[in-house]
Amino acid sequence: MSANLKRTQWLAPAAVLLGFAAIAVVSARAEIPVAERRSGYADLAPDTKTMQDDDTANPGMLWVQDGEALWNARSGAADRACTDCHNDARATMAGVAARYPAFDSKLGRPIDLEQRINLCRTERQHAPAFAYESKELLSLSAFIAKQSRGEAIAPPADERLRPFFEAGREQFNRRQGQLNLSCGQCHDDNWGKRLAGSLIPQAHPTGYPLYRLEWQAVGSLQRRLRNCIVGMRAEPYDYGAPEYVSLELYLMWRARGLPIEAPAVRP
Amino acid sequence: MASALINVPKKAKRGEVVEIKTLISHIMETGFRHSTTGVPIPRDIITSFVCTYNNEEIFRAMLYPAIAANPFFSFTTVATESGTIEFMWQGDNGFLATASASIIVE
Numbered sequence: 376m377s378a379n380l381k382r383t384q385w386l387a388p389a390a391v392l393l394g395f396a397a398i399a400v401v402s403a404r405a406e407i408p409v410a411e412r413r414s415g416y417a418d419l420a421p422d423t424k425t426m427q428d429d430d431t432a433n434p435g436m437l438w439v440q441d442g443e444a445l446w447n448a449r450s451g452a453a454d455r456a457c458t459d460c461h462n463d464a465r466a467t468m469a470g471v472a473a474r475y476p477a478f479d480s481k482l483g484r485p486i487d488l489e490q491r492i493n494l495c496r497t498e499r500q501h502a503p504a505f506a507y508e509s510k511e512l513l514s515l516s517a518f519i520a521k522q523s524r525g526e527a528i529a530p531p532a533d534e535r536l537r538p539f540f541e542a543g544r545e546q547f548n549r550r551q552g553q554l555n556l557s558c559g560q561c562h563d564d565n566w567g568k569r570l571a572g573s574l575i576p577q578a579h580p581t582g583y584p585l586y587r588l589e590w591q592a593v594g595s596l597q598r599r600l601r602n603c604i605v606g607m608r609a610e611p612y613d614y615g616a617p618e619y620v621s622l623e624l625y626l627m628w629r630a631r632g633l634p635i636e637a638p639a640v641r642p
Numbered sequence: 643m644a645s646a647l648i649n650v651p652k653k654a655k656r657g658e659v660v661e662i663k664t665l666i667s668h669i670m671e672t673g674f675r676h677s678t679t680g681v682p683i684p685r686d687i688i689t690s691f692v693c694t695y696n697n698e699e700i701f702r703a704m705l706y707p708a709i710a711a712n713p714f715f716s717f718t719t720v721a722t723e724s725g726t727i728e729f730m731w732q733g734d735n736g737f738l739a740t741a742s743a744s745i746i747v748e
Contacts, residue, residue, distance in 0.1 A: 429663075431649035434712040437667040440645050591670075591711035 405563055406629070407577055414633050415576040415641060423588070427640040435517060435586040435638025438510075438593045442518025445511060451502025457515075460499065464522050472520035473528050473635050476624045478535045485539050485620050488516050489595060507614035513593045517584045520637035528581065528635060530628045539617075543625030546618060552609030558622075573642075579630035580623065582639020593638060596623055648729065650743040654721035662693065662701075663716045666731055666739060672707040688713060688733035696725035705733075721747045 416424065426432050446457045446464055461467045476485040479494070486494065492515055493504040505512035530536075547558045561570065562578035569575065583596040590598075597619045601611040612618045649663040666688070673685025685707060693701040700719045728742040 431647050431663045431665060432714055432716075434665060434667075434714070436647055437645055437665065437712060440647065441667075588710075 405559075407563060407566070409632070412577060412579065412630070412633060414579055414581045414630075414636065416581070416636060416639065418574050418576065419640075419642070423640055423642060427582075427636070433586065433638065433640055435584075435593055435640060438514045438517040438584070438586075439521050439638060441510070442514035442516070442521075445515050446518055451496065451500035453499065453501045455500050457495065464519065468519045468522035470523050470526045470529075472523040472637060473526040474531050476536075476620050476627070477531055478533050484617060485536055485624055487596075487620050487623050488519065489597075490615065490620070492516060492519070508595060508598055513584050513595065516595065517593055517638045520584065520635065523635040524637060525634050527632050528627055528630050530624065530631055536624060539621045540624050540628060542618075543621035543623070546622050547625055552604070552607035554607050556607045558603065578626065579633055580626050581630060581633050582636035582641070584637065585639040585641055587641050589642065596626075646729070646731075646739060646741045648741050648743050650727055650745055651721075652744075653746045653748060656721060656723075656747050658721045659718050660721050660745070661716060661718050662727065663714070664691075664693075664729055664741070665712060665714045667712055668731075668733070668737070670705075670707075670709055670711045670713065674707065686734045686737075688731050688737060690732050691715060692730045693717075694728045694730075695719060696723065697728075700727075721745065723747050 416427065419427070426434075430436050443464075449456045449459075458464070472488055475491065476487040477491075478484070479486045479491075489507065489512055492512065496502045496504050505515070550557045550560075558578065561575050566575050566577045580596050580599075583599070584593050586593050587599075597614055600619055600622060601614075604611040645667050647665040649661075651660050654660045668688050669686060670688065671683055671686040673683070673687075675683045677683055687707055687709070688705050691701075691703045691705065691713070692699060701715075701717050703715065705713060724745060724747045726742050726744050729740065731737070731739045
């Protein structure tokens with residue numbers, strides 16, 4: 376709906392007036408106008424909304440609870456807990472999930488929240504990194520992300536992120552897989568319509584890690600991205616691949632301003 | 643690790659109907675699935691849930707393989723007197739989890 380509107384706009388003779396906007400649209404397909412952006416929460420069934428809103432009914436809170444225990448538990452050769460450096464997560468971790476992925480100068484590339492946690496594990500705690508999608512990593516990232524609940528997504532204005540951001544945008548708009556689809560064809564052009572029985576969301580990562588009823592567990596954004604990539608019948612990248620981080624970076628920019636809901640509940 | 647989330651009102655008026663909500667972490671493996679190599683995955687579910695109010699049973703449920711992971715229960719009771727409300731989940735492979743909450747009735 377929005378995409379069609381936009382197309383007719385720049386086909387119209389008045390396009391000169393919209394010159395700047397049109398250039399932006401051409402270079403980046405039909406991005407969803409800021410005013411029309413909405414979290415997947417808006418389209419949830421009432422039952423699922425209630426489940427997410429009530430912390431004693433939201434199963435994601437089980438992971439948050441475990442994450443809090445991990446936050447306070449000493450680990451590794453350094454025998455240090457997260458709290459020994461970062462103190463009370465409620466104060467120090469507020470807003471952190473809203474600004475990740477962020478640039479890591481040592482690695483020279485952006486890293487997401489899970490990778491940041493594992494860097495702390497290996498470099499500060501001298502403990503082995505948690506495996507992707509392990510209960511521990513999901514719990515700790517759910518606990519940290521929860522501290523940003525309600526904060527607007529605010530990707531860092533860091534020039535060093537620019538090439539990675541552009542790579543993410545390119546990936547989002549690149550056709551791939553046996554079905555020859557790009558992410559944008561569903562999530563920019565056809566959001567709000569249905570793919571079989573399911574509503575196509577705008578794909579804003581507002582609540583990760585989140586509890587998906589289909590998974591019956593909490594999963595990370597990378598797990599969700601793999602789902603989509605497999606759905607396009609393309610080969611998914613390995614967990615932790617820089618391609619995911621670039622894509623996450625673009626998705627967070629696309630969702631800028633929307634509030635963090637972690638841990639969200641989705642069908 | 644088995645963790646549970648309990649929601650019981652801290653205070654209630656005598657005779658008031660109060661809502662109790664519980665959520666427990668459990669995989670609820672049905673026993674009907676097979677691994678990628680074709681080996682059946684053994685059943686691992688919670689089979690019963692009991693709630694007692696000052697040692698008097700007020701709610702009991704039997705659980706079966708069709709129930710989703712992390713079972714959630716919500717039920718009501720009449721607040722009669724101050725005391726403790728205790729919860730117990732039992733299941734396959736000797737699974738046992740307990741939790742309790744106190745309520746003040748004025």
